[in-house]
Amino acid sequence: MASHKESIIREPLVTGKGITYAKVTDDILNPVENKPNKAWWIGFTVSSLGALLWVFAVSWTFWYGIGSWGLNKTVGWAWDITGFVWWVGIGHAGTLISAVLLLFRQKWRNSINRSAEAMTIFAVICAATYVVSHMGRPWMALYCLPLPNQYGSLWVNFNSPLIWDVFAISTYFSVSLVFWYTGLLPDIATIRDRGKGWYRRIYSVLSFGWTGSVKTWQRFETVSLILAGVSTPLVLSVHTIVSMDFATSLEPGWHTTIFPPYFVAGAIFSGFAMVQTLLLVTRKVLGLENYITMFHIESMNKIILLTGSVVGVAYITEFFIAYYSGGEYEQYTFLNRFIGPYWWAGCMMYGCNVLMTQVMWFKRVRTNITMSWVLSIIVNIGMWFERFVIIVTSLHRDFIPSSWAMFYPTWVDVSVFIGSIGVFFTLFLLFIRVLPSIAMAEVKLLLKEQSEEYKLKQMEAGHLDPEQVEFYKTSLKKFDGVDISVYENA
């Protein structure tokens, strides 16, 4: 792959000095091979308490019934499906990064894909818990699978978008898991090779006998490409199908043909925001600034800006179509988002997702770590409210005014949601303790071509267009891990 020299104007994907293959391994495996630091313990304690809250709240729901949530005869879904769609959406960034960016040969994905994929899997787990826990009779969940049964020809309803969901989510989860695990194999083998005793034995089993031979690498690359090919349609299909839960219904505010692309864009939007939220902290705490650089942060911010704007256009389209359709129920539903009793939720949705992300047009915002992190949180909040508005604000005032009702969450609703965040972070923190949070093998590929050191060597070797060199030097200024003084002298 590294058969040509990369242009100097490209920003480095790995910064810092003295980055060797060994150092990459040492840096990245540092949290895996050593006792966790205090920050990890604090985070783990808090999030596992959250996970326990989830266990408690879900057990409560199972014991007493869905009535312990705030739902009613009019609003049959609220925080449950909001949480479900939110988590599924978040999962999308991982697949996009690992599959689509791989196919497009975006090498900056190499240092973030591992965490993003892990995030995908954990987010889909969180989403799947909602699928089961929102059921009135979760012990009958198997009825949703097309299993042979003793009821004659009783099958599932293939017309129902919820059945499509079952297939979409389970396919998505299994493909993501395989993709993620395949990518992990060389790195697990590295841990195995460095470890001793039982530690070594465990990783030995987990590495599936990775030998590191050329043939293995060749197959590894092939499998990665194939899986990327398989995953790419999933990026589009999963949220398309989730959106059809709404789009194929009759409800005003749900019955909208724009939903599939709108939901996919929203999913990528929220997924990148969550990757940003996680990685900005992870790189600091684990000291991985050299591998997850400002270039990565800015690139992701650009994607957030793009998808946020796509979502914004979708919002405007929805309003236009509601007006243009002349359908009184749909018109009312969209008006109700601003003038109804849930106007504040509508404001959160449009404000956080569209207005706030527009500041990312400014490079200073995109390259400011604090701002990026805050904005990523705002996007996460905004996207939660988007789903809340679509689900609750549409349902609570639909066709027949006599049934109009308000939805008020109970402590169980809130606990299940907060708890699911706890589950997510617990899984993520465990992940960065036992597996490399950056794909070592793939980062090592970058050292020869795309590292700051290599580029510096190139500069020192001369033969470069000075204008381009100057451009390159300027671009380095935003990097927080680059010692700019080196270049000022050069």
Next chain:
Amino acid sequence: MDSNKKYWKGLEELNKTPEFVEKNKHEFAEPVPIEDVLSGDGLLGKTPRRDFLKAVGFGVGAVTLAACQKAPIHKSIPYLIKPEEVTPGVANYYSSTYEGSAILVKTREGRPIKVEGNPNDLLAKGGLSAQAQASVLDLYDVSRVQSPLVNGEGHAWSEVDDYVKLELAKIKDSGKKIAIVSSTISSPSTLAVIADFITEYPTAKHIMYDAVSYTGIIQANQNSFGKAVLPHYNFDKADVIVSFAADFLGTWISGEEFTRQYVSNRNNKSLQAKKMSRHIQFETGMSLTGTNADTRIGLKPSEEGVALINLYNAITGTTLPGSKKLADNAVNNAITLAAKELVAAKGKALVVAGSNDVATQVLVNAINAALGSYGTTIDLDNNSNQYKGNDADFAEFVNEAKQGQIAAVMFLNANPVYDYYNTKELTDALAKVPLKISFNTSLDETSALATVVAPNHHYLESWGDDSAIAGYYTVMQPTINPVYNTRQAEESLMIWSNSTAKTYYDYVRAKWDANILPLGGLSGQKGWESVLQTGFVLAAAKPAGAYPFSKDLNAVAQTIMAQSTQQAAGDGAFELHLYQSSALRSGKQANNPWLQELPDPVSKVTWDNFAAMSLTDLKALNLQEGDVITIDANGTSIALPVLLQPGQAKGTISVAVGYGRTKGGKVIESGIGKNAYPLHSFRNGTVQTTAVAKISATGDQIILAQTQTHHSYEGRNVIREATFTEYKKNAYVNSGKDGEHKDYKSLWENYDRPTFNWVMAIDLNACTGCGACVVACNAENNVPVVGRDEVRRRREMHWIRIDRYYTFNEEGKGVTEEHEIDQLKNIDNVSVTHQPMLCQHCDHAPCETVCPVLATVHSSEGLNHMAYNRCVGTRYCANNCPFKVRRFNWFNYWNDSRFENYLQEQHTQLVLNPDVVTRFRGVMEKCTMCIQRIQSGKLQAKMEKRSVKDGDIKMACQQTCSANAIIFGNGNDPDSEVSKALRSERTYYVLEELNVQPGIGYQVKVRNTTELEA
């Protein structure tokens, strides 16, 4: 490619060292200890083969033995000798009577599970009130007194009899008075038993006392015509009806009967004959009747007298003293208009007033006489026996008791300690009565003070009779062995008065044989048996006479004016108006959870009473709905939450009685509402329902449990209305059928409905919104009761609901949209529409396509089925239902301690319909179109080797509807009633533009408003 190359593994092989050669002789370089493994410890190991076999043997044996244990045994004892008439699984019907209406009681395996109207009933012709529907649950109420009590301790009946007889003998000797206090008794046999008792104990006196009294009308008839009776009203003969606060479609005298009569001039048949009655209602609070009026005018209680005087003047052209214009010009115009219309409809006009004031009712009598109503719309000769109570008699009783003249008092079906206006005076008086006997069925407020509680049977356990209308005799027969150790009150009285008849049954038989059967041309055992089947005897009606009014009205008018002045509230005060709520009425059935959860037809509030006030007053006092206010009147005060009631007369408060019971059952004792009876006052010889009240905010807030919180229909065409004038011009008006009808292309294949296509027609012009259908459906389909908190969370389970919408009339235009309503300054001019809403059984049901597990599917008879066992509870179907009629079991209502007050008691479960399963938590449910009734109708037809006839199968909601607003039947049969109804020009389908193809057609609401109206 061949290769002769030799590869060697190491130098040893190349050099062929002796060690290598030696080692290479064997398959394995190192010796493998196979022998050791096979013979040594290897196989013996820790679990030798024999031990393993032993363990397996023991395990299998143990499991087998364990499996031999008997499964939990549920004892169900079959009939050893099967009663001839009981076939398990087949219902038996017995005719009986409820408050004078002929009814049919459905029993299954010996237990009554539902009450249905007798289609030949004189009063409602098969219609039945919510209270009657709910009464079957009272039978199984565990709060009933389960055995006789003396001084609060259980005793055998013989001991009670000995004790009471001894005491009564002493009283008889002492010559002191005995009082029998009962609510109205219209049963001839009961009255005879009491008469016999009085013969035995001559100092005894029978006092009839009604919680909600009609003494005013009775006395007025006595004054005007010398007949102290309630007349029998004929609303069906009235073309113009003017009502002054009489809730005649709901709580006033005989609501079900009047509903039937009233609707007969407004339903489809009448409209097609281009005929519709006109109904003008003047009232303080918004009553069920007011919501149905063509013109409704808010009127303060203090203005009612003046309004009636003005009406009298306008009709007769005289001028009574005290006549003056009222402040509100709309009222004056309405009076003039009403007078004009009444006069035009002379002989077919009717004026009724809800007031319990004698003078007011005398004036009403004068008006009716002037309109020629007597003999046509009012029948004084075949009078009503439904209310006979006399307030003065009871007041006198209290007085006598206070003076210690009364030695014994018996309470029969009366609870004055709760519902008398002056509880303190009454309890003080009762303290001076040594022997207090209560026949009441529960340990209510009155029974709690009684020395002896001799619990009466529930009516479903009793023999008896009734006569709601003179000449109309209904028979009551038991449908179950007594659930508890109770005894019929009549029988107790007979025993205590040493009656010669052995049982009350013999007594009733003798009475009927002698007096009643001959009236119907029947006699003997055969006649009696036929009456037990038909349920009633109807004597030939007497001709209704025209009664001229000849009394002087000047004194009457002066009394009325004096009262009005007294009633007029000064600054900062309000005029209080007390009324009966449609669900609880007088409060007798307050322990009935079905009635407590039945939404009030107007306010849609359940489980509480409230203070209804107008928007103007709320704004002036800076109050919000739900703020608790203290209402101070007649020396007592109660604290109630405020309800914003459109149409409420300004400066008035309406409060329902029947709430705030303190004793008599678990539901009651959970604390429901406040008792408003003490706010009544005794004026001019009757208990009056109005008072001047002062109010003050307490600062507390209560969220009322309403089943509907949005009250207007937002201009949506789910409700379609027209005026009668428009209808006469174009029968299709507003139904959407006259214009070019849009034909929607369908993506779906149509279902085959080869034999039946069950459909329904609901006439919005017939439905009064009373809610009897809701209770009937609860009883038929085992619909759970969820309680106040869950209703607040908007989780009531009713399969059928009545949507009630307000339209605010502003400058001749109906305003229904929220943002416009917020701009209105005056929301008093309001018209109301009721719309029964239940599963529409759409042919393209949106719920069916989204269910992931096919738990809700379409039948080949046009129904939308629900398979509870398949449902996993995703609630997607409910979300996608545009009518929001699906109900989810949020909790396990049938086995969850938080709902135990309702239907989980030991005996209350006996009321369940065994043909309908109770639903577990986590599954969806909804109207099934009483599929069990359809099934049994089909089976019946099959057994009789015929096809199902139109009208064989009736829905529970349809059956109980006195207005006949609901018609169900086979849409495939063009001659069926429902097909005919659906062919009406007025038919429209709710949300038909969604192309869900609902199976229920509604008929446009028509109002007989006139152009003259302001």
